[in-house]
Amino acid sequence: MKFFIDTANLDQIKEAQDLGILDGVTTNPSLMAKEGIKGAENIKKHYVDICEIVDGDVSAEVIATDFDGMISEGLELAALHNQIVVKVPCTKNGIKAVKYLSTKGIRTNCTLIFSVGQALLAAKAGATYVSPFVGRLDDICTDGIDLIRQIVDMNSYYGFETQVLAASVRHTMHMVQCIEAGADVTTSPLNAITGLLNHPLTDKGLAQFLADYNKLNG
Template sequence: MLYILDTANINEIKRVLDMYPLDGITTNPTIISKERRDFKELLSEIRNAIGERMLHVQTLGTEAQDIVKEGEYLTKLLGRNTYIKVPVIPEGIKAMKILKAKGINITATAVFTPQQALVAAKSGADFVAPYVNRLDNISGDGVRVVLGIIELFNKFNVSTKVIAASFKNVQQVHKVSLAGAHAVTISPDIYDNLVKFPLTEASVEKFIKDWESVYGKGKLTVDT
């Protein structure tokens, strides 16, 4: 399982990078626009912060030729292990084939059905990103869609990986993990909540209380 952070906030990226295992960053035009900064400067700062971890960056074009140009530009700007996010619209599928022929990494995004994912995979996508919570919000079943994609990929020996996206809570992350998703991209607050549990915190408090009842307050002294 790859844990990827879905944000362009450099302070949160550095905090999570320091605290948790992190395999990369995903962004999209909405996430980047929230930072209200020069996008090239921001993306370059993110790349410097995460080193050679994956960085997924989305194009804005709606025609294949524009998507390809943007993908080439972003790859040149951000270097190795950059993945160009391309929506699974018809022109996006066309662009994926061209980008793949140029050796550029691709993440198919805005995926809502298993067939969209399979077509994108056959067009050269390295990752497909199904949106879990957005499906749930319209009375769909995001986890079932993720499972359907994984079943298709396994059935036809497809090497493309599933990076499940769009989460509202930890339970959704847990369910797509059980379904076999290769990666999840999550917000910083959801990542924090993955490791939080009341009984864990209560256990730590009891350990400290029991220790201090005998030895008093203070940390362990370690001889060096």
């Protein structure tokens, strides 16, 4: 499974990259605003800065909701760097934009997926990734992980090459559940990734090794 980090914070991206396990980055307008990145040109520059840190795909989201606007923004974003994946919402215009961009050889991430039907339409339109939102479904007492499993099964059954990118992953247990459900990718905050390192027996074992070493070596 691939690990993407969901942030626009360059320090966190560098930290994840330094771990040696980072496969990509996802961002959105809210994450850009959180980092104080304002204005179209500054946002574009920030995307390029991210691409220069990581080796993998970087999802850059369109702001427009109309078809022509999505295409215009998508072409501009794709031209910024060869690692850019154009992120569009799963709406009627979004699906049309996915189809158009895919015919131009531009990779896409169809986001805000909350049902198998939406994932099916995105896959048929040629999306590179579909992003089901695990945490937001959990918030309304719906099983987000079960949706991941359903989409993975659908893609396998019909032979779709679209990758299932589990989004709105909020904690380490979500990460483990996404592994079990067969997600191709998870995107999450840095602490959800580093949380996979934590286990009390690891800490206990290391403390014992060090204690034994110190006994033998004064």
